[in-house]
Amino acid sequence: MENPCIICVAITGSLPTKANNPAVPVTVAEQVESTQEAFEAGATICHAHVRNDDETPSADPEKFARLKEGLEEHCPGMVIQFSTGGRSGAGKARGGMLSLAPDMASLSVGSNNFPTRVYENPPELVDWLASEMLEYGVKPEVEAFDLSHILKAADMHKKGQIKDTPYVQFVMGVKNAMPVDREVFDFYIKTVKRLFGEDAAWCAAGIGAQQVVLNEWAISSGGHART
Amino acid sequence: MENPCIICVAITGSLPTKANNPAVPVTVAEQVESTQEAFEAGATICHAHVRNDDETPSADPEKFARLKEGLEEHCPGMVIQFSTGGRSGAGKARGGMLSLAPDMASLSVGSNNFPTRVYENPPELVDWLASEMLEYGVKPEVEAFDLSHILKAADMHKKGQIKDTPYVQFVMGVKNAMPVDREVFDFYIKTVKRLFGEDAAWCAAGIGAQQVVLNEWAISSGGHART
Numbered sequence A, B: 001m002e003n004p005c006i007i008c009v010a011i012t013g014s015l016p017t018k019a020n021n022p023a024v025p026v027t028v029a030e031q032v033e034s035t036q037e038a039f040e041a042g043a044t045i046c047h048a049h050v051r052n053d054d055e056t057p058s059a060d061p062e063k064f065a066r067l068k069e070g071l072e073e074h075c076p077g078m079v080i081q082f083s084t085g086g087r088s089g090a091g092k093a094r095g096g097m098l099s100l101a102p103d104m105a106s107l108s109v110g111s112n113n114f115p116t117r118v119y120e121n122p123p124e125l126v127d128w129l130a131s132e133m134l135e136y137g138v139k140p141e142v143e144a145f146d147l148s149h150i151l152k153a154a155d156m157h158k159k160g161q162i163k164d165t166p167y168v169q170f171v172m173g174v175k176n177a178m179p180v181d182r183e184v185f186d187f188y189i190k191t192v193k194r195l196f197g198e199d200a201a202w203c204a205a206g207i208g209a210q211q212v213v214l215n216e217w218a219i220s221s222g223g224h225a226r227t
């Protein structure tokens, strides 16, 4: 295939617990095992969060280090993407693991509402996370929770804050942020092509029940899919 | 004219001081005088902030009350729109003047970044401001700093949180929020028509040097303009 479909497996996430779903991998050992299954089934990117022992979200660099080590051993060649999302910590703690130089890391470039709160990504923190990624050669995946985040990625690229063509993930279906909407989805693609070129890669993630819808839209429109 | 162009004059704003521009009206008396000039020149809506004596932004209901009284006397028939924007106060203090029942009030329905900080509009506050506007018969002007805010307005209308067809203002040119972008502007209009009907009114505001550009785009595209 000229443009093979990239499957990005999101293990664990930041919220679900064993109480919600006993199959959720929580310890690093469980995460490595679960990712290996997905890797053998064809997933090529692993989007990873880590957890504390009580299953709450964590940004502990030590845990991320062990996860990276396990994945490198059991999933050779798999692209490792660390989450710097706001549920795992506050401020610079969210980027403490970037010095481990994973292949990729998620990068929120703006703020927006979440179901019950503000998802805060102040400009100063965004700039710092991007500079850490530059320093350690980590490719950002820009999380677009809204349209302006795609334009902000273009601006950051122009200013040298993002080195290569930005790789954007459209996130849809989060309550109080962007809902799952086909016309918006198509305009997102149009905007990515306009700003980053016809061949720019992008991916999409739907939250909860919307995951399958977004996967279908993404794959049939030339994007990459996230589980 | 079948669809006369509405000119909305934004007196004072929340930031500029006399040091920036000696002509900025700061006291209520100055504001009334300045608005009367705009009213006589054809402005039909007054978008109003109030200030403390030291020129810092205020949300003091007492000041808003005096402003409303002055405008009713000197600009009879002018539509009065109070700002509930976040620079004037925090939390519910932003809506303390809604019980004065102005014709309209601005309503932010999501969060986004501003030049140096997060513009925080937590879901709970958005719901409360909307409920106050319902209670006192105040028509909201939804401030769309990003695309999802238009879709959120549609959702709020569907749920009865906004009574009439939402009236949306596109805000462009705020650093770290949505830049001035013609393709996005056109998609905003398309989205308003899709969600609220072909005849739905909307307006646009450009920040700083971009004000004139946005006025031109708005007027030539059937929208209302804000100074």
Ligand SMILES: [Zn+2]
Binding pocket: A010, A013, A014, A047, A049, A083, A085, A106
């Ligand atoms: Zn994640």
Ligand SMILES: [Zn+2]
Binding pocket: A008, A141, A169, A203, A204, A225, A226
């Ligand atoms: Zn992805």
Ligand SMILES: [Zn+2]
Binding pocket: B010, B013, B014, B047, B049, B083, B085, B106
């Ligand atoms: Zn204002």
Ligand SMILES: [Zn+2]
Binding pocket: B008, B141, B169, B203, B204, B224, B225, B226
């Ligand atoms: Zn307006």
